[in-house]
Amino acid sequence: MNVEQTTLPKKFHDAVLHWQRHNFPDYGLLPEAWEKYFPNDPEFCLCAKMEVGMGDTVEVGDLKGQKRREKPDEMGEEPAKHLLAIIRAQASTEFGSIQQHEGTLARAQDDEDRFWVLRVMAEELRHGYQMFHLLVSQDWSAVSGQKAEEMVEEILSMQTGSHVLDAFNLEYDSFVDNVVFAAVIDRVGKYQLSMQKVCSYKPFAASMPPMLREEAFHLAAGVIPMRRWVQRAAQGNVLVTVSAIQKAFNKWMPRGLEMFGHEKGGDSNIKFGFKNMKNAEAQSQYYEECKRMVSDLNQRFIRARLPKLSPDEAETLAARLIADRGKHEGISYEDMIVLPDRGFFRRKGDAAFTMIGFSGETFTEVEEYVRHLAAHLPEPYLHSRDMKTYVESLRGIAAGTMTREQAMKKMPALKRVGGMCPCSKSVRWVMDAPEDGTASPSTN
Amino acid sequence: MSAVAEQIRIRSLSELDIARIVTIDERLTGVYRPEVWERRLMYYIRRNPDLSQVAELGGKVVGFMLGDIRGGEFGLEETSGWIERFGVDPDFQGRSLGRKLFDAVAAQLKGHGATTIRTLVEKSDSELASFLRAVGFQDAPLTALEMRIG
Numbered sequence: 001m002n003v004e005q006t007t008l009p010k011k012f013h014d015a016v017l018h019w020q021r022h023n024f025p026d027y028g029l030l031p032e033a034w035e036k037y038f039p040n041d042p043e044f045c046l047c048a049k050m051e052v053g054m055g056d057t058v059e060v061g062d063l064k065g066q067k068r069r070e071k072p073d074e075m076g077e078e079p080a081k082h083l084l085a086i087i088r089a090q091a092s093t094e095f096g097s098i099q100q101h102e103g104t105l106a107r108a109q110d111d112e113d114r115f116w117v118l119r120v121m122a123e124e125l126r127h128g129y130q131m132f133h134l135l136v137s138q139d140w141s142a143v144s145g146q147k148a149e150e151m152v153e154e155i156l157s158m159q160t161g162s163h164v165l166d167a168f169n170l171e172y173d174s175f176v177d178n179v180v181f182a183a184v185i186d187r188v189g190k191y192q193l194s195m196q197k198v199c200s201y202k203p204f205a206a207s208m209p210p211m212l213r214e215e216a217f218h219l220a221a222g223v224i225p226m227r228r229w230v231q232r233a234a235q236g237n238v239l240v241t242v243s244a245i246q247k248a249f250n251k252w253m254p255r256g257l258e259m260f261g262h263e264k265g266g267d268s269n270i271k272f273g274f275k276n277m278k279n280a281e282a283q284s285q286y287y288e289e290c291k292r293m294v295s296d297l298n299q300r301f302i303r304a305r306l307p308k309l310s311p312d313e314a315e316t317l318a319a320r321l322i323a324d325r326g327k328h329e330g331i332s333y334e335d336m337i338v339l340p341d342r343g344f345f346r347r348k349g350d351a352a353f354t355m356i357g358f359s360g361e362t363f364t365e366v367e368e369y370v371r372h373l374a375a376h377l378p379e380p381y382l383h384s385r386d387m388k389t390y391v392e393s394l395r396g397i398a399a400g401t402m403t404r405e406q407a408m409k410k411m412p413a414l415k416r417v418g419g420m421c422p423c424s425k426s427v428r429w430v431m432d433a434p435e436d437g438t439a440s441p442s443t444n
Numbered sequence: 445m446s447a448v449a450e451q452i453r454i455r456s457l458s459e460l461d462i463a464r465i466v467t468i469d470e471r472l473t474g475v476y477r478p479e480v481w482e483r484r485l486m487y488y489i490r491r492n493p494d495l496s497q498v499a500e501l502g503g504k505v506v507g508f509m510l511g512d513i514r515g516g517e518f519g520l521e522e523t524s525g526w527i528e529r530f531g532v533d534p535d536f537q538g539r540s541l542g543r544k545l546f547d548a549v550a551a552q553l554k555g556h557g558a559t560t561i562r563t564l565v566e567k568s569d570s571e572l573a574s575f576l577r578a579v580g581f582q583d584a585p586l587t588a589l590e591m592r593i594g
Contacts, residue, residue: 002557040514041490216493220459224482227462231478289460296463300478307476311467 002052003210012136015430019156024098030122037115044122048133049210058200061273068202072140079272080143087131089164091155094128096168099160104172116221117178123214130207149430167255173380180248183222188259190215191282200273227300234304247378250340258348294337353397353404366398454548457496464505468533497548499541507532509545513558525553525561546579
């Protein structure tokens, strides 16, 4: 279980730091606060970490039993293209989540919560760095058609709205989003990383265990503040309410479910030995785990309100409140957090644009469904371009001017955003270093 | 292998184990203290979740053992694994869960470079001391000292 640490060649390392200065200015606060919030933990390291001692044998798929591949050209064109897309998407999510977190980080009511998220962001930066290591340490040009510099440039140029996956194209509305995102969306990350531990491409598989250990902290940085919030809400604190948390769940859960890919897909990942579960199976496990998370939150609420109840009594009361939607012992159904139905507010997959309501009911009238969404989603999110595009697509499908497939493709897609550093029209993120290796990009 | 043994799963600690660990602690001590365990478990998760293990029976967490690796403390320069918290739900004791948890934690500590595993036990807790001796602990050439100052 030893870990080897490596740094990127200087021009790529500097490109990441340059990106950080523009997109993650709070990064500099972390070292000075480290001892206070993370005493005795090893200092944060912006580096790639590879687990030593991963097995040499492919565990699943057509290559099961064969030796794990160590270079892209050993994989064959189709698998190499497929894996490259996974690595790029993974890199996009890492940098994308930092851009999202940064927008509302300073609004945290508690400094401890803020510094936990700040560490999460730094570790996401390291995870993006890790994906760059995979991209630049081997030659992918035969399947990418691009030089390593161009791939890095493309990913660093993405902004909220142009990332690969929809979950990373939504702005945060408040610090509630920082926390719920960590609990809900990072949980998808945990599933992906866990599945990818078996990957037939050894450098990718060896990247997973160190990332997974860090991801466990990210999930805790989401769940523990939520546990504290529901406790305070139960005791009458109105600053972070159960309703605000519920609406944030409603915003992020559909995007989390879609991050697994279409429910009918995932065959290629198994065939090529990249993952050990198909999309639907992983998505189902994820949904059940999220159910457990909200069940724990509900019991935390009930026991904060009714401390004399035993754990079993609290569990029974939560189940009763959710089943009959009533009010018992001063606690009402609205005090409970409930996961939205798997088909709620979907834009990708089996349920895309099928107008399924929060509890699984089906709507036939678009405007009625839009009102239903408005009642269940955070109000600031209703004002977003993302919601406008979603509602326009729904109306287009109902009017027959757009198919579901066209609507699915209409949501933000990967696009180049110029590849320029915003501080200068002439400076790119990745700079060619002179032979003595002393140059670095402009700093701001 | 018995049906019970087949259902036992030992795995790394996760944030969703907090509620069950709080319950196990409550059953052992009679005190409900979620805040204490939220803070304590965050520490072990952020240090390294693999060094702490839980036992699941039929999908329900029924035991836990929390470990950490540190070096340079008390003049002990070698990297030491520390076992610091341990609990098994009273309804599930007597099924070798403690031994299974210890084996898993010890394997993780060794894999992460620890050459010695250390722990402290109250002199009055003969049951725990017996368990620790049974899994291989011996008296250490260190003496635990304390001084009350308040």
